[in-house]
Amino acid sequence: MSETKEGLDLLAAETLRSRYLREGEEDWKDVCERVAKAVATTTEEYTEFFNLMNSKVFLPSSPTLMNAGTASGQLSACFVIPVEDSIEEIFDSVKTAALYRRPEEVQVLISQKSGQMVLLLPQVPVLRAVP
Known part of the structure; x- marks a missing residue:
């Protein structure tokens, strides 16, 4: 199956584009940065959370991916x-x-x-x- 430069299959890449990317975001790294910045309370937490998400070791729920760092701010389902x-x-x-x-x-x-x-x-x- 074909993959993007981020290692996402085509379905995952389309889902990312249609559901999770916000204005000004271009890729998975941008989503990870937005979410980590919104949920972290320290620089160390930001770095750890960003690295876990970016490496896809940990993925928060969809409401967190969609809403963290936005006006909604609704992080739970x-x-x-x-x-x-x-x-x-x-x-x-x-x-x-x-x-x-x-x-x-x-x-x-x-x-x-x-x-x-x-x-x-x-x-x-x-x-x-x-x-």
Whole structure:
């Protein structure tokens, strides 16, 4: 299979171009620089994070690759909000969820794992109900 000068196959190169490159960016190195600069708090962290990404040893999630260093700044794919076990507290958690996002975008999954209820707000469309 053909590869780019960065060692990406053609599908990866097209995905990079169509989804992750921002204005002024030309290649994978530019994405790595933007993301590392946005998430690092020290020069050492920047260097380490950049090197891990550029060598493709570590890749953050798509929201991080798309949004780090942009006005959105949204780096995660979902939020987890604790939910207490009373009707008032459940609705307080739903209200908190609605305040994080536009109400029409809030997709809620309430799950009780390990004795703790949580409210998840995925940023991708929910295609089917989760039992």
